[in-house]
Amino acid sequence: DDNLFYIRHKGSSNTKKCRVVCSAEEADSLFKEFHSSNIGAHFGQLKTRDAISQRYYWPGMSADIEKWVSQCTVCQKNKKDIKLKTDLKPIKVKTPFELVGMDLIGKLAKSDQENQYICVIIDYCTRWAQAYPLKSKSAAEVTQSILKFVYQFEVPKRILTDQGREFVNTINTEVCKMLGIKRSLCAPYHPQTNGLVERLNGTLQRALAKLVEDKPNTWDQYLDAVMFGLRTKKQLTTQFSPFYLMFGREAR
Structure with missing residues (x-):
């Protein structure tokens, strides 16, 4: 040594x-x-x-x-030029999965697996994020992403979304009610309320664009690797990586 x-x-x-x-x-x-x-x-x-x-x-x-x-x-x-939005007061949380933000990216180029959207869910405490490729933005597919998140981690106390029909619908409402998840909705035409997930969306789209280059239909092949990279990078706001805040150590 x-x-x-x-x-x-x-x-x-x-x-x-x-x-x-x-x-x-x-x-x-x-x-x-x-x-x-x-x-x-x-x-x-x-x-x-x-x-x-x-x-x-x-x-x-x-x-x-x-x-x-x-x-x-x-x-x-x-x-690309990144335009910074007006600073907003951060949403304060004390424990993991006390609040998660959820949003959709798309419509993207249809992949070989016929995926055209990404459902993004991020924990406001640790900044841990999940990204699920979707074939559509139907209520059933989007709600299935919530269930996948729950099975992988736990039931979040509250979910923050915009008021799109993919989030505000009978299926989603019933599943959240059954799991005991509280719902919070962003004001119309004011997505900055869910600013953390909005920034993640931009970061994720820029990263995927650089990797796929002239093969846009391959974006879902890079999604897991990009998300691992994001989880293991130090965040300016917390001064820790999401991986560290989740597991108490850095990734190998």
């Missing part, structure tokens, strides 16, 4: 063990793994740097990553 060492960030009492990267070739390989792979999903400078720095170190690492991300041809090709 002669190439392992401990680093402590200035002003912090936290110490972590990182492996020293000894060559430019290895550093370049790591950048491709953490940025350009399906899990890396061409996320930005901060997420890429945070992911690499959890495990590796080399002198000038931050500057190198900033340069490489700015020169990434896929990122530049798919770069």
Whole structure:
């Protein structure tokens, strides 16, 4: 272990063990793994740097990553101006699954599996998110996504959605009533109320666009990898990854 060492960030009492990267070739390989792979999903400078720095170190690492991300041809090709919305007061929660936000992405290019939508559910406490590919936005399919989430984790106390018919319908209402889930609805024409899931939607769509490039019908093949990447990246608001807040450790 002669190439392992401990680093402590200035002003912090936290110490972590990182492996020293000894060559430019290895550093370049790591950048491709953490940025350009399906899990890396061409996320930005901060997420890429945070992911690499959890495990590796080399002198000038931050500057190198900033340069490489700015020169990434896929990122530049798919770069879009991101308009920041008016800041809203954050919704305060104390425990996981106290509140989850739910929304749909689509209509997307029909995949080989005939999927055209993504049902996204995110926990407001841990920022853990799930994304389920759907063939349609019917009440039955969308409600099935809620059941999948429940079977994987637990029954959330409250679900926040917009007032679309895919969410406000007899099937959805009855299932939530049966499970004891309270419903909250965003005001019409004001989706920012569910701002956390709206931001996730944008991040997810940009990542998928960069990975599919000229094969838009393959987006659902990348969905699980992109979601794993999102769950293992540190969030600016919590300063932890959703994975850490769910399991008490970082992913291997």
